[in-house]
Amino acid sequence: MNITRVARVLRDCQPEEEVEVRGWVRTIRAKPAFSFIELNDGSSLKNLQIVVDAAVDGYEESIKQIGTGASVAATGTLKESPGKGQRIEMHAATLRVIGTADAETYPLQKKRHSFEFLREIAHLRPRTNTIGAVARVRNAVTASIHNFFQSRDFVYVHTPIVTASDCEGAGEMFQVTTLDLTRLAQMKTEIDYSQDFFGKPSYLTVSGQLEAEIYATSMGDCYTFGPTFRAENSNTSRHLAEFWMIEPEMPFYELDDNMRLAEEFIRSVVTDVLANCSEDMEFFNLRIDKTLLETLKNITDNEFIRLPYTEAVEILEKSGKKFDYAVEWGRDLQSEHERFLTEEHFKQPVILFDYPRTIKPFYMRVNDDGKTVRAMDVLVPRVGEIIGGSQREERYDVLVDRMKECDVEPDDYWWYLDLRRYGSVPHSGFGLGLERLVQLVTGMQNIRDVIPFPRTPKNAEF
């Protein structure tokens, strides 16, 4: 007999069908004459209720061995459930305990646990309702992302994880080395990187953008989707040292095209997840954030606000609101400013663009006014900045000037500059943090709970 997944049993199967299911016991209500087992196999939020009669072979011994967390296999006939809470249930013909779980030591109980506690048992937390639902939704989000780009003929480009170029100086980098650090520490001599694996200092990538630009200016529209590393000592609910980033890069796109794509992209993912994960999404709306579905509907139904930085500053200045940090043209907006715009003033996603050149990196295209660059940030309620992108500077001379202005050595980026020497074209792209997108979609407050194994300062267990 084939094993049937619980999700399919609950959704498609009919009374009198015979099936075998295997999974983990969420809870058991045991009695002498018969027992109820709630079985979950990860395929759905809901459990399958298995009714086990005392007449089943080995009843007493099996029931004694089964507690929360045990793994079991059961065969039986499906019946319409007379009880409330489920359409269908299984009446077991056979029940086999595969692996027991000592109730004295098994950390998960059939009660609510704090997310802080669950992080300490990351090897068991996907067995909970919330983290299981996050895993399914995260999976659906990644599938939707690929669908979005593939259906638009974007090429998926695998950019390197290890890099010798400090791309754009986007934060502190993790150094990668095969040098014997213990010996080096004793020697107290200058480090000779020619002896290192790559013959020079190398690091984990902080962005695949520069390499994506290479493929965008040869293959056409493309995107990267991979792990990204930042060695910042960040301790917040929206930062990780290791996270996944999607970075589309499109030739012949100007900033307006870039903004349109970013907006369609987010809307498409939200629409897909609402359609494909309705049960999990209802759960998040009920248990995690009561305004979640409303917030997401707002995203699917309304155009994002597009607002030049300069106008944003004016709105903030006229708002009459007391901010901890003063608003002033030429300074970067603070979190409180961004949150005011997206959560209070507009109450919907906002795309800010045309930022002062002085606060943005060298590769962003300089506007005709000379004061601003074609940068854009997509801000969403709750999460804040979810996308950062720009139209890239395609003019060789302007780019070299900007590098010098930003203390970047042009010689180190000779290949990047070559793209401007040979067949240069206007092009644009952006970076979207997968975990922040999952936070937006699930309403989960802490980014550490939307990635299976979070890496943060002082934390790399599991």
Place this chain on the structure above:
RNA sequence: UCCCCGAUAGCUCAAUUGGUAGAGCGAGCGGCUGUUAACCGCUAGGUCGUAGGUUCGAGUCCUACUCGGGGAGCCA
């Protein structure tokens, strides 16, 4: 890294002005023929984050450290 808050039973928390530890849930045992956060009864379970200090006496006050949470910066 900075600011604020916290750490007490397996989990979530309580303990007046400093006087030697409690509840709910969970667990174990017993009961129960349709339960679904099952229910009812009994039982066990704690070097009060770590190290110092003040005091006749510290879970409670002081210092340092560790870890966690919220906010900030960095950004996605």
